[in-house]
Amino acid sequence: xxxxxxxxxxxxLYAICGVVFALVFVWAGVVRMDPAVGDSPRMVRVLFxxxxxxxxxVMLVKWIRASGGEQS
Amino acid sequence: xxxxxxxxxxxxxxxxxxxLLAGAIVVYLVxxxxxxxxxxxxxxxISVLIVLIxxxxxxxxxxxxxxxxxxxxxxxxxxxxxLLYNRRHLGVTTFLLGLIHATLVLVFYGGSGGENPVSAVxxxxxxxxxxxxxxxxxxxxxxxxxxxxMAATSHDFWLANLGARFWKWLHMLVYVAYALLVxxxxxxxxxxxxxxxxxxxxxAGAITLGGLHVVAGLxxxxxxxxxxxARGEWVDVCAVDELEEKRGKVVCLKSQERVAIFKYDGKLxxxxxxxxxxxxxxxxxxxxxxxxxCPWHGYQYLPENGQSPPPYTEKIPTYEVRVExxxxxxxxxxxxxxxxxxxxxxxxxxxx
Numbered sequence: 001x002x003x004x005x006x007x008x009x010x011x012x013l014y015a016i017c018g019v020v021f022a023l024v025f026v027w028a029g030v031v032r033m034d035p036a037v038g039d040s041p042r043m044v045r046v047l048f049x050x051x052x053x054x055x056x057x058v059m060l061v062k063w064i065r066a067s068g069g070e071q072s
Numbered sequence: 073x074x075x076x077x078x079x080x081x082x083x084x085x086x087x088x089x090x091x092l093l094a095g096a097i098v099v100y101l102v103x104x105x106x107x108x109x110x111x112x113x114x115x116x117x118i119s120v121l122i123v124l125i126x127x128x129x130x131x132x133x134x135x136x137x138x139x140x141x142x143x144x145x146x147x148x149x150x151x152x153x154x155l156l157y158n159r160r161h162l163g164v165t166t167f168l169l170g171l172i173h174a175t176l177v178l179v180f181y182g183g184s185g186g187e188n189p190v191s192a193v194x195x196x197x198x199x200x201x202x203x204x205x206x207x208x209x210x211x212x213x214x215x216x217x218x219x220x221x222m223a224a225t226s227h228d229f230w231l232a233n234l235g236a237r238f239w240k241w242l243h244m245l246v247y248v249a250y251a252l253l254v255x256x257x258x259x260x261x262x263x264x265x266x267x268x269x270x271x272x273x274x275x276a277g278a279i280t281l282g283g284l285h286v287v288a289g290l291x292x293x294x295x296x297x298x299x300x301x302a303r304g305e306w307v308d309v310c311a312v313d314e315l316e317e318k319r320g321k322v323v324c325l326k327s328q329e330r331v332a333i334f335k336y337d338g339k340l341x342x343x344x345x346x347x348x349x350x351x352x353x354x355x356x357x358x359x360x361x362x363x364x365x366c367p368w369h370g371y372q373y374l375p376e377n378g379q380s381p382p383p384y385t386e387k388i389p390t391y392e393v394r395v396e397x398x399x400x401x402x403x404x405x406x407x408x409x410x411x412x413x414x415x416x417x418x419x420x421x422x423x424x
Contacts, residue, residue, distance in 0.1 A: 004195040004210075008188070034233050040077040044229075047079060051224035055234075062233065 018053030082397035134171035144288030186304030208259035322355035
């Protein structure tokens with residue numbers, strides 16, 4: 001496997017994790033993190049999917065923090 | 073503002089802006105394809121797909137220059153401020169043009185054989201120490217990833233949830249993307265073109281952009297150096313007559329804080345010059361429907377308390393103002409965001 005193939009495989013894996021996370025997050029987590037999304041048209045959430053997929057580790061941390069804050 | 077999100081925050085001005093943008097792109101693409109058809113005939117003929125690859129690629133780079141030039145131009149002259157109003161759509165469009173360019177490259181150069189087309193295109197050159205065999209496609213690919221992240225996070229939702237600092241940092245990566253694209257073009261042309269037209273045009277663009285940023289930066293630094301002293305006492309800002317009705321005047325304090333003073337309906341008020349949304353210059357906006365309206369994205373604040381009108385919740389600092397004779401004086405100590413301050417009567421308005 002060449003360096004380019006490894007690079008692309010890593011990006012592909014990151015993107016797949018991101019898309020799966022994004023779909024779960026816009027359905028179950030985004031309103032907990034930002035209540036304004038709950039008052040917005042549902043189609044708006046579709047617009048967030050690419051960004052969540054691209055920044056999914058950041059959003060995962062924010063989701064965990066939002067959930068922790070809610071429990072405490 | 074932030075109580076509800078919309079798919080696209082279109083209004084009449086933004087629709088006109090976007091229509092002009094779409095029209096300009098169509099004209100550019102048609103002109104590029106037409107000129108290419110004239111120049112490349114007979115033995116010099118090139119594939120239609122290659123012409124399209126170049127048309128969309130150069131279109132993306134031209135638009136990126138426009139995006140990067142708008143900021144310093146608006147700082148140099150308020151005439152360019154309307155261009156800032158919808159800059160995020162320019163950025164998203166730049167990414168889309170780049171994406172079409174990359175897709176056409178994959179179709180043309182990566183379509184044959186059983187190999188992964190992305191791998192075929194990115195792996196065609198692999199010597200990082202050679203100019204003639206440098207993997208320049210990789211530079212374009214990384215630049216496209218950066219433009220994707222910026223386009224995907226351009227909605228207000230992202231500014232609210234990533235925080236202004238991280239969001240700003242993320243979007244400053246546009247300069248990294250620009251540098252990568254310059255190298256992508258220069259190295260690509262050196263490997264496959266005899267004409268130096270593209271590198272020369274790109275060099276001229278880079279020098280122009282650099283020059284604009286330096287000149288705008290020097291102007292801002294001069295404004296800050298000339299700032300009014302803010303050691304706790306009231307500072308003399310200007311004559312009342314210097315303020316235009318429903319327009320702002322930006323005052324720079326020595327502390328580098330910027331304050332916007334507005335005259336409206338026979339009254340004077342002062343608020344922070346920095347919009348809560350993306351740091352837009354409120355003093356370069358105007359009062360619309362009784363609210364100071366940011367020239368960048370239309371966020372609004374009541375001049376007497378720095379609060380966005382209900383149901384919105386943004387708040388910015390306010391300042392006390394007073395008038396002595398015909399001079400406007402400002403207390404440089406900022407009040408907490410959203411603190412109501414009784415507006416001062418404009419003596420000239422009282423006389424008339």
